[in-house]
Amino acid sequence: EIVLTQSPGTLSLSPGERAALSCRTSQSITSTYLAWYQQKPGQAPRLLIYGASTRATGIPDRFSGSGSGTDFTLTISRLEPEDFAVYYCQQYDSSPRYTFGQGTKLEIK
């Protein structure tokens, strides 16, 4: 099973700043198989990025994804108040079909 490790566990930033969230996989994966989600308290996860770098429908362009192999990054160029949430990366494989990282909490400084 491929393990996803996200860092940092918590990121404290101010609105307007740039955020970079890391996701590392225990084995090299195809970029197509890497996705990012945002989850706010009491809400379901929302798909942000799929295929490592493609924004899902309706996602603002301040969100971007990059990376390949075992190292992937979600970048938020200028933080808005509504961006403070928990972010998860996820990979697709044969079994189990989906595994998630442990999450990065983005909090207001």
Added chain:
Amino acid sequence: QVQLQESGPGLVKPSGTLSLTCAVSGVSISNGYWWSWVRQPPGKGLEWIGEIDHSGSASYNPSLKSRVIMSVDKSKNQFSLRLTSVTAADTAVYYCGRNGDYDVDYWGQGTLVTVSS
């Protein structure tokens, strides 16, 4: 507009069976997609439970495989989850979702299931 809604008992006794249903609207469950269940224990991360397609073909997380059964009801446009022999460790918010190509692109709002006597 694709919408998913989970329903089922919010409280299950230890050693009992957790049963949830996901009602799908805005798309036919027979439209070639796969459908997933994902859970999240309070304050913790996400765990994929399994997936099913319109024909009833299913794939489960090996960590839960011995206790999970999924089914689909095309006439009602819904799919279901059964988890047997539950313990307190199965207390979680359970989400249903629609699989995209390699992700889960639509999610239900989630339902909290507590395992307690």
